[in-house]
Amino acid sequence: MAMKNATQQVVRALESSLTRSLHASPGSKKIVGVFYKGGEYAGQNPNFVGCVENALGIRSWLESQGHQYIVTDDKDGPNCELEKHIADAHVLITTPFHPAYVSADRIRRGKNLELLLTAGIGSDHIELPAAAAAGLTVAEVTGSNTVSVAEDQLMRILVLMRNFLPGHHQAISGEWDLAGIAHRAYDLEGKTVGTVGAGRIGKLLLQRLKPFGCNLLYHDRLRVDAALEEELGAAFEEDLDAMLPKCDVVVLNMPLTEKTKGMFNKEKIAKMKKGVIIVNNARGAIMDTQAVADACKSGHIAGYGGDVWYPQPAPKEHPWRYMPNNAMTPHISGTTIDGQLRYAAGVKDMLERYFKGQDFPEPNYIVKEGKLASQYQ
Numbered sequence: 001m002a003m004k005n006a007t008q009q010v011v012r013a014l015e016s017s018l019t020r021s022l023h024a025s026p027g028s029k030k031i032v033g034v035f036y037k038g039g040e041y042a043g044q045n046p047n048f049v050g051c052v053e054n055a056l057g058i059r060s061w062l063e064s065q066g067h068q069y070i071v072t073d074d075k076d077g078p079n080c081e082l083e084k085h086i087a088d089a090h091v092l093i094t095t096p097f098h099p100a101y102v103s104a105d106r107i108r109r110g111k112n113l114e115l116l117l118t119a120g121i122g123s124d125h126i127e128l129p130a131a132a133a134a135g136l137t138v139a140e141v142t143g144s145n146t147v148s149v150a151e152d153q154l155m156r157i158l159v160l161m162r163n164f165l166p167g168h169h170q171a172i173s174g175e176w177d178l179a180g181i182a183h184r185a186y187d188l189e190g191k192t193v194g195t196v197g198a199g200r201i202g203k204l205l206l207q208r209l210k211p212f213g214c215n216l217l218y219h220d221r222l223r224v225d226a227a228l229e230e231e232l233g234a235a236f237e238e239d240l241d242a243m244l245p246k247c248d249v250v251v252l253n254m255p256l257t258e259k260t261k262g263m264f265n266k267e268k269i270a271k272m273k274k275g276v277i278i279v280n281n282a283r284g285a286i287m288d289t290q291a292v293a294d295a296c297k298s299g300h301i302a303g304y305g306g307d308v309w310y311p312q313p314a315p316k317e318h319p320w321r322y323m324p325n326n327a328m329t330p331h332i333s334g335t336t337i338d339g340q341l342r343y344a345a346g347v348k349d350m351l352e353r354y355f356k357g358q359d360f361p362e363p364n365y366i367v368k369e370g371k372l373a374s375q376y377q
């Protein structure tokens, strides 16, 4: 019986995907975008396109073709702006920075939905199996902000390794206490740095770390080819649990999936060296929130830095705001002005192709014809 239901579901997904996702239905479209608010900063830089007010810089282009473009930051709760517009939207553009969680229920309410676009990288805020079953196409702007994130990770590694934050705090608060900084400030040279995930961002980080004279390790589902491995100067570690105790610094660079959710729990953290530095710009929910806070408090983790939380925006009482030795910020690394310009251009390119019934660049697809991209399976 269960088997029969599963088969029926797959058939339905395939049928609806053929009708709903291959091409745009004819006529003008309603496009809804959910971005963070620019407020007083919106007018300060014409390239600040990632905010609600500047709406990826595509409003006049869309409206000149007769499409309707609604943009909001109001994404949560039954009375939010997004809910008002989801019922007749054809395209929903969301972003990981201010994620509109696209649940199976929301997808059901979006009866006209054909396309879910992520302005950026990482579509884990969308219930992907539900999108696949509903025959929607999900795509993101693969590669758009990978450099932005790799540079940020390098910065956070250095900030934590050098114990920069208490020093800066002293500078602005009128103190002068060298010992309070120096007793736990180290050079990065000679340290072992391991990345968990060596896809686009992981490889860029390894390239950037090479001149620092570190011992570089990587763990991934897939081993990169030997020539690239040599160029990166990083050794493959097939067994994550064998890599973790070797690392002075662990950086997370894999997507949030059913397999990686909560992966770094108390037990995994206990496998790491006492005094490890962790940098996570991948996704907050890959970590067990409380286990990280406890390990920072006990000193097992000497520093935890990153820009991703669950949920987002992080509530005032989120324990990572208050744990010692954290280098946390709001979700910012992939939304530099350069990153915004690249993901805005990528969204425009995909909309143009969608209107013309053309395919997207293959690496952008997260759900296509009822099937999830391999990194999300």
Ligand SMILES: NC(=O)c1ccc[n+]([C@@H]2O[C@H](COP(=O)([O-])OP(=O)(O)OC[C@H]3O[C@@H](n4cnc5c(N)ncnc54)[C@H](O)[C@@H]3O)[C@@H](O)[C@H]2O)c1
Pocket: 120, 121, 122, 143, 145, 146, 149, 196, 197, 198, 199, 200, 201, 202, 219, 220, 221, 222, 253, 254, 255, 256, 259, 260, 281, 282, 283, 307, 308, 331, 332, 333, 334, 335, 375
């Ligand atoms: N903070 C930000 O602003 C920001 C911006 C962009 C991306 N990201 C996050 O970074 C992630 C990585 O981005 P990317 O462009 O490098 O993606 P990618 O797809 O190029 O690389 C991901 C890598 O993770 C590996 N992987 C997947 N599951 C794994 C597992 N269970 N164990 C080990 N390895 C696994 C894959 O094989 C792949 O090599 C994104 O999914 C997103 O969540 C964050």
